Amino acid sequence: MGWNIVIADDEAPAREELVYLLEQLADVDRVTQANSGMDAIKKVKEQAPDVLFLDMDMPDLNGLQVAEIVGELNSQVKIVFSTAYDQYAVDAFKVRAFHYMLKPFDEDDLDSVFRELRKTRTGTGTKAPAIPPAGNSCVKLALEMEEGIKYVSPKDIIYISKEGKYVQVHIRDKAYHVTYTLVELEQKLEPFGFFRCHKSYLVNLAAIAELKTWVNGAYNLLMDDEARSTIPVSRNYVKALRLKLEI
Template identity: 40%
Template sequence: MRIRVMVVDDEPLSREELKHLLNAYQQIDIVAEAECGESALEKILRLQPDVVFLDIEIGEMSGLNLAKMLQQLKQPPRIVFATAYPNYAVEAFRYEAVDYLLKPFDEAQVNETVMRLIRKCQKERETFPEFLIRKLAIEEDDRIIYVSPHDILYCYREIKETVIVTKQKTYHTKVPLKELEQKLKDNLFFRTHKSYLVNVEKVEQLTPWFNGAYQLTLTGVPDKIPVSRNYVKLLRQKLEL
């Protein structure tokens, strides 16, 4: 089991300290970090982390305000407040915080928090096993086609429709790529570009292109898939041991 984590703190040294402590756990994948609420919100919506370690004071948008906004999402991430301010604890737990860590971080307390997160995630996945949702429903003409996510090679946005390329066939749907990404987020899919979503199981090669961008080669796909430079680091983290 892997838990995808994001660290939000306006102090670089605090972010590095917390990341160092969290990297000691093989169950934790740190997928992103942010130094302010606005940047954090954008990355949370795009990357869908399981857990956000969140400071209280992070610029114009406080951590509490960000937590309040996140609770409006259909599937909000778990929140762990990690801050130097003990007097916000009562308010923080109103936003269903899993824990409230105080700076300077204590290794034993961080361990307790991580163990609590692991137990919660295990319990949820036992209650709602991922295999219950096996097929992607695609409306085509007057029928609904059910496609296994494992058969999807990649998806891309073309004018006003999304194209889904599988081993057997190519489908066209009006569903926005962002909505499709949300449906497939528990499977091995990654947004490589604003217009492309790929099945990382099919990736064979990553090749430099220009201006920091790359191109992907997928198994059985003659076309090259673009990878924006902003996504390269996260893609490599997802792909590589």
């Protein structure tokens, strides 16, 4: 079952931008637009959406007021605040917001939101992370190649990248094209300490040497390989990455 979504924002360009990004997602079925707080409440009553993307600053009712009313109407609606201001984040989570996105948003922002949304449907959000069986150090990732199959230990993989349609597994001095998707590799390698830091990158946490600040609040990872590879970190993943890396 695809996602039924309502977007509430008094600025038409912001709504259209979000509509465009949502329409790129295969599991989004319906997107309805609301141009004010009252219109958002009306659309929620009519559409019974799964998700409400809600602007914080609107002329009739602000986002927090709408969230409180929507919570009384339909407590199952997941509210994602989409705003240009970060000072409302604490108040947003007081009304049990599911997520908080800062404008201007992009594919990485939505990727982070929908990764969490999908977990609520599959139930994976409540499960403990998978742990490799004790003593099973011989487990390897099978890389299909023209001359056969190469087996690579997860600990030898530095990072995995996606460029266009192609996915590459990078070890210390070489990269291999693979037929796996990045999502498939993420699922296979998460128990071995891999982390999705960007829509196009999966990194081995043990192979991270530095987290370096970049421009506009962005970060880069410096990897511990021969090339000292630099990997971008989407801003939505920075907090989760630091929690996994730091004692």
